[in-house]
Amino acid sequence: MKFYIASSFRNIETVRMAAERLISNGFVLTYDWTHGAATSIAELETIGESEKQAVMESDVVIIMLPAGKGSHVEMGIALGTGKQVFLYSPDETVNDLALTSTFYHLPEVFKVIGTIEELIAEVCSKAAFY
Template structure:
């Protein structure tokens, strides 16, 4: 239903999940999905100017994406990207790394909206889940 050779995606998450994020991206890119921005290559920002540049690059990446992948749990930046994607009515796929998305002390109401699909399981199974959803 959705997927074509120009389907763009953005992955929001924490630097601690960089390897998982890049592996997942590799799987999706091998199937002709296009990553809009790879923030995992950024070094720690050392100035307000650099923070501004990164923020604009990340915003543009989310705006250009057809869907957002969100690795949960993540920090404030990833949650802001989630919020941007929500406001832009993007499809959102959540990988619940620690099986905590339904923990009322850790979750958000926004993770349960109609445009959001949560997944618990392995990275490979999550990639298949996204691909199945995007190619129906």
């Protein structure tokens, strides 16, 4: 099962840890964006193409909050192409009306609030049954 994790640069270590745990459970990462930020518009275009392709090749897309604008675009691509979407939040912020998004609450989005271990367990248990 192929997966992609969308998040912000401030979550790089958590993204890497989650990816390693999923890989150790037999999942395949479609793209690792955690190795550096773009330094030019041309690089942004190349990275954007790689990330779009990675989402489209994935069976499972994880949106790890807090996330930036790119992650929300990736979530839109995932929802629009019928991917299985897991929305991870370490706390209840995802349910705060002042901070949440309508798309977080769609029935096809699996919300996981808690620890990374809980996220991994949910992805491993639900990914095969979607």
